[in-house]
Amino acid sequence: MTSFKPTRRTLLKTGTAAAALATFGPGILRHASAQDADLAPYKSAQIDWQQVSGETITVAVIPASYFENLITLAPQFKALTGVDVRFEKIPPAQIRQKSVIDLTSKTGTYATHAADPMYYALYAANKWVEPLDTYLNDKTLTDQAWFKLDDIIPAWRSANGIDGKLYGMPYDGEVTIQVYRKDLYDAKGLKPADTLEAYMANAAALNAPNDRVWGAALRGVAGAGQNMYIYPSIFREFGGEWMKGGKLTVNGPEAKAALAWYVDIMKKYAPTAAANWNWPDIADAFSQGTVASYIDAHSSASVINNPEKSKVIGKVAYARWPKGPSGKRTTSIWNWGFPINSALPEKKRKATWLFIQWAASAETQARTAHKFAGPTKRSGVNRTSVWKDPDYIKLMNGFGENFVEATMGALQEDTDVDWRPRVPQWPAIGDTMATAIQSALSGQATVKAALDDAQRRIEPMMRG
Amino acid sequence: MTAKRLRIFALLAISMMFLLAWAFPIIWSVLNSLKTDSDVLAYPPKLVFAPTLEAYRDVLFGSGSILPNLLSSVIISVGTTIVTMLMAVPAAYALARLRFRGKKFAGFYVLATQMLPPVGIIIPYFLVLRNIGWIDTYQGIILIYLSFSLPFAIWLLVSYFEDIPFEMEEAAYLDGASRLKTLWRIIIPQVRGGIAVTVVFVFLNAWNEFLFAVVLSGNTVRPVTVAMFNFVSVEQTLWAKLAAVSVLAMLPVVVLGVVAQKHIVKGLTVGAVKGGGRR
Numbered sequence: 001m002t003s004f005k006p007t008r009r010t011l012l013k014t015g016t017a018a019a020a021l022a023t024f025g026p027g028i029l030r031h032a033s034a035q036d037a038d039l040a041p042y043k044s045a046q047i048d049w050q051q052v053s054g055e056t057i058t059v060a061v062i063p064a065s066y067f068e069n070l071i072t073l074a075p076q077f078k079a080l081t082g083v084d085v086r087f088e089k090i091p092p093a094q095i096r097q098k099s100v101i102d103l104t105s106k107t108g109t110y111a112t113h114a115a116d117p118m119y120y121a122l123y124a125a126n127k128w129v130e131p132l133d134t135y136l137n138d139k140t141l142t143d144q145a146w147f148k149l150d151d152i153i154p155a156w157r158s159a160n161g162i163d164g165k166l167y168g169m170p171y172d173g174e175v176t177i178q179v180y181r182k183d184l185y186d187a188k189g190l191k192p193a194d195t196l197e198a199y200m201a202n203a204a205a206l207n208a209p210n211d212r213v214w215g216a217a218l219r220g221v222a223g224a225g226q227n228m229y230i231y232p233s234i235f236r237e238f239g240g241e242w243m244k245g246g247k248l249t250v251n252g253p254e255a256k257a258a259l260a261w262y263v264d265i266m267k268k269y270a271p272t273a274a275a276n277w278n279w280p281d282i283a284d285a286f287s288q289g290t291v292a293s294y295i296d297a298h299s300s301a302s303v304i305n306n307p308e309k310s311k312v313i314g315k316v317a318y319a320r321w322p323k324g325p326s327g328k329r330t331t332s333i334w335n336w337g338f339p340i341n342s343a344l345p346e347k348k349r350k351a352t353w354l355f356i357q358w359a360a361s362a363e364t365q366a367r368t369a370h371k372f373a374g375p376t377k378r379s380g381v382n383r384t385s386v387w388k389d390p391d392y393i394k395l396m397n398g399f400g401e402n403f404v405e406a407t408m409g410a411l412q413e414d415t416d417v418d419w420r421p422r423v424p425q426w427p428a429i430g431d432t433m434a435t436a437i438q439s440a441l442s443g444q445a446t447v448k449a450a451l452d453d454a455q456r457r458i459e460p461m462m463r464g
Numbered sequence: 465m466t467a468k469r470l471r472i473f474a475l476l477a478i479s480m481m482f483l484l485a486w487a488f489p490i491i492w493s494v495l496n497s498l499k500t501d502s503d504v505l506a507y508p509p510k511l512v513f514a515p516t517l518e519a520y521r522d523v524l525f526g527s528g529s530i531l532p533n534l535l536s537s538v539i540i541s542v543g544t545t546i547v548t549m550l551m552a553v554p555a556a557y558a559l560a561r562l563r564f565r566g567k568k569f570a571g572f573y574v575l576a577t578q579m580l581p582p583v584g585i586i587i588p589y590f591l592v593l594r595n596i597g598w599i600d601t602y603q604g605i606i607l608i609y610l611s612f613s614l615p616f617a618i619w620l621l622v623s624y625f626e627d628i629p630f631e632m633e634e635a636a637y638l639d640g641a642s643r644l645k646t647l648w649r650i651i652i653p654q655v656r657g658g659i660a661v662t663v664v665f666v667f668l669n670a671w672n673e674f675l676f677a678v679v680l681s682g683n684t685v686r687p688v689t690v691a692m693f694n695f696v697s698v699e700q701t702l703w704a705k706l707a708a709v710s711v712l713a714m715l716p717v718v719v720l721g722v723v724a725q726k727h728i729v730k731g732l733t734v735g736a737v738k739g740g741g742r743r
Contacts (some may be wrong), residue, residue: 063694088683091693098679101587107594212507280700288505302699309502 037076042134043145043362045137053082057111057353060099062336063089065201065302065376066172067114069368070359083351092225096427100411103128108343111352113164114336117159118224122424124162131165131341135353142346147357151383155415156335162422172380173335175410176233179286179300180293182317182401184213192319196237196261199293199322203344206292215269217282217291218262222438224430226278229332230295231437232420234258237324242421248462250433251451257325259447275441287312295321297332298407299379301399317401322411329414335382370395387411425461432457490714496707519708530709533691537713539602540677540687541670544609546664547666548617551610553659554706556621559646561633569623574615582612586679593680600682608676613666613721620665624658625651660727664720 061067071087078084088110090098099113102124115123123129136142136149149157156170173284178192178199184206185192193199203215219226238261240254249255258458266275271285283303285291287310298318304310321329338356340349358364362383369378370392386392387408396404421429436454439445443455495552496504498515525528558564559571589608590599598604628651636646652659681690692713696707 063697064699086683089694091678092677094693100591101679103589105591105594107591109594109599115540280697283700284505288507290507299699308500309505390727 002446018381021266037073037079039076039080042080042358042361045143047125047141047143049081049230049354050266051140052347052351052354055082055347056086057085057348057351057355058086058088058109059338059355060088060090060095060110060113062092062095066336066368066378066380067375069372070171070254070364071373071378071379072362072374073367075256078354080358081114081349081351081354083354085355103205103341103343106343108341108348109346111340111344114171115160115339116225117156117168117333117337118420118422118426118430120162120167120339120421121426123339124167125424128342129167130342131167132169132353132356133165134342135340135357136166139369141350141353142156142357147361148298148385151362151385152360153335153382153384153411155333155411155417156337156382157247158417159333159335159419160337160420168337168339169356170335170337170382171359172331172378173267173382174297174299175323175329175331175333175407175414176230176291176295176297176378177296177406177410178319178321179304180317180319181286181312181315182288183315184292185317192317193322196234196322196324198272199295200261200265200269203265207269209271212290214274214291215293216265217270217277217285217294217297218266219277220266220270220275220438220441221278222434222435224427226434227437227441228420228430228434229334231259231262231433233295233330233332233446234262236330236416236419237321237326237328239324240326240328242418248421248423248429248458249455250458251448251455255451256447259437259440259451263435263447264443267443283308297334298403298410301403302376302379313361314400316399318403318406319400320406324340328416330416330419331410331414333415333417333419335380366392423462428461429458432461493707493714494708496703499704501702501704504707519704520712523705523708523712528686528694530691530712532713533686533688536681536685537601537671537687537689538716540605540609540685541667543602543606544613544670545663545667547606547610549659549663550611552614552617552621552662553652554647555614556618557625557651559618560622560625561630565619574618577611578615582675586676589676590679599680600684602685605677605680605685605687607693608680609670609673613669615664616669617662621655621658624655628654656725659723664724664727667720668717672711 067087067089074085074087095114096116097120099110099115100119100122101211102109102113103126120129121225136144136147150157152170153173156360157166159449160168160170179423180192180202185202187206190202190205191198193202199216206213207215218230223226223229230291235255236257238254238258240252240258242248242250244252271277271290274282274285276286279300280303282291282294282296283300286303287296287306290313301316301318304316305313307313309377321331323329340352340356344352360382362385364387365378365381365383366389369381369386370389373377379396379399381387381392387404393404397405420426423429432454436450439453440447440450479667495511497519499510499513500516500518503510503513522528525531559567559574588694589611591695593599593604593608596604598607632650632654633646636650637643641649671687672689673687674693678690678693681687688709692706692709695702695709
């Protein structure tokens with residue numbers, strides 16, 4: 001029981017102890033030989049990378065391969081800047097809670113964290129995180145000609161901005177696209193759907209539960225990032241507007257039509273259990289050949305192409321979201337971004353910015369994607385230039401027909417900054433909507449009753 | 465005779481049904497933990513398959529080894545149990561035997577601390593620990609665990625202490641024993657069963673705790689309940705590994721349960737029949 005010595009507290013504050021402890025901790029850094037790595041691409045930036053050498057910062061991320069790859073490269077960042085980074089891996093369900101507790105209490109535990117774009121309205125309203133333009137415009141901290149902010153996917157930047165100010169630097173993101181079984185579609189002479197109506201018809205044509213093939217599947221499980229991740233796309237495609245006359249409205253006629261479509265396709269052509277599925281479950285089912293099509297994140301392509309699990313490799317193709325009655329296609333603009341915690345002292349904020357600049361740079365993006373030595377390469381890089389890199393395209397094309405075209409098309413044309421209502425009250429609103437959608441999907445409430453109830457609950461949240 | 469047999473048979477069948485419903489998730493976890501990821505997803509579910517210990521090897525010795533987390537859990541649970549028992553036994557004895565001002569209030573207060581829903585106090589706990597620098601430390605987590613294990617242990621133990629006839633204590637005093645000596649020599653051996661039950665429950669509660677642990681822990685102190693959550697990633701759910709960790713996390717609890725079973729059953733009935741309604 002040596003741990004009862006209060007000296008532990010002082011020990012923890014020093015980076016050396018932290019590094020020693022990390023050896024026993026779960027977030028072990030595998031020490032890639034940092035000395036061998038070529039730092040020249042970074043050193044061409046006209047800034048002093050070593051200006052806050054000796055600082056230690058803690059970064060909260062979620063357990064996901066795209067962050068694992070970054071963690072593997074952390075020794076290179078240390079060699080470049082002299083800044084120690086401790087990573088803490090927190091499950092996605094808890095990272096919001098933990099970072100909000102940290103931010104409200106101004107304890108400065110996490111210098112930055114993998115942030116949900118929907119939370120910036122809340123963060124900015126409370127001044128919990130720094131506007132990044134201060135750092136971008138400081139010539140001692142950022143070489144703009146080298147960093148090339150404009151190269152970072154515009155939709156993700158606008159998702160992470162409030163009133164034109166950027167609060168979180170996109171690191172990795174995704175778009176939602178149609179994923180379908182080309183062999184099954186071809187056998188019936190079907191084309192990937194261009195409209196939601198056609199998507200329903202395709203699902204009907206392929207639905208054969210007796211042969212264990214269902215027509216389609218969408219995330220059904222309740223959650224702000226689950227059914228309230230898919231529904232907003234449908235809502236916008238039906239022409240829905242979250243803000244009507246300055247009032248958040250979730251029970252308008254477009255909303256009812258959108259939810260009715262969602263309920264319809266799930267009830268008629270999805271496996272019964274899909275009402276409770278999140279996307280890994282959909283990808284698992286699809287990889288076992290039981291689902292003919294789904295609409296979800298493009299990054300799921302790596303799971304359905306995993307040779308250890310998947311039975312459908314070589315039979316998969318992709319297309320953009322089907323158009324809704326409004327003529328629009330609307331993808332998710334989800335991305336994990338890095339904000340800077342305002343509670344930090346100045347030197348640590350600078351160290352954090354250097355980390356963010358390094359992680360979001362074209363060089364690090366490439367080194368964690370097609371140039372990564374490990375088995376899992378990233379598919380959600382944040383830069384248009386990387387998406388156009390022939391080596392990256394070659395890697396992505398391995399996921400199946402039309403993957404790069406569908407993803408790039410969605411990124412460039414289907415994004416919509418008002419995909420979900422961006423208000424500080426989002427956490428509560430997202431949950432309320434998720435519950436309402438689930439009650440409609442499960443048949444507990446009619447579409448109208450579910451949405452009217454949600455509207456009644458949301459109104460008081462928006463007051464005051 | 466046949467009617468009686470029939471009744472026994474019916475009862476047995478009903479209990480088997482309940483048992484199966486309860487045991488199914490556990491059996492399923494054990495089966496999945498021995499499969500490969502592709503076998504886990506196979507349909508119809510494979511009951512006959514080539515068992516592999518791959519998942520266990522990965523979670524124990526792979527890159528995301530949970531051994532440090534199991535160690536964290538052991539330190540936290542054992543630490544919590546020891547400190548709780550050291551404080552709960554004298555406290556319960558005092559509440560059961562001594563007459564002092566505010567006794568009723570003290571007894572009620574111990575219970576009242578349990579009336580707040582944990583979610584409501586998690587942020588204050590976080591702030592307190594943060595201010596004294598005890599976030600992500602064993603002493604911090606154990607301190608917070610005491611807040612629920614101690615009242616629970618005290619209330620459980622009080623009923624056992626009350627069951628001991630006062631005459632036994634008196635006899636010891638007549639023989640010249642001090643109160644402490646009496647407690648140690650006479651009383652405690654009488655409530656061995658009750659203490660064993662309390663130890664098991666306190667240990668179980670600490671071992672299975674998740675809500676406080678996920679907020680108050682970090683990289684240094686991370687119990688297995690929190691660590692295993694990382695196998696449900698945003699990219700995919702690693703079913704075989706998740707099942708393997710669940711089985712490993714269950715193991716100490718099952719062993720403890722089997723060892724202490726005799727005491728648990730006896731302890732529960734003793735408390736129920738004799739002590740229960742007296743206070």
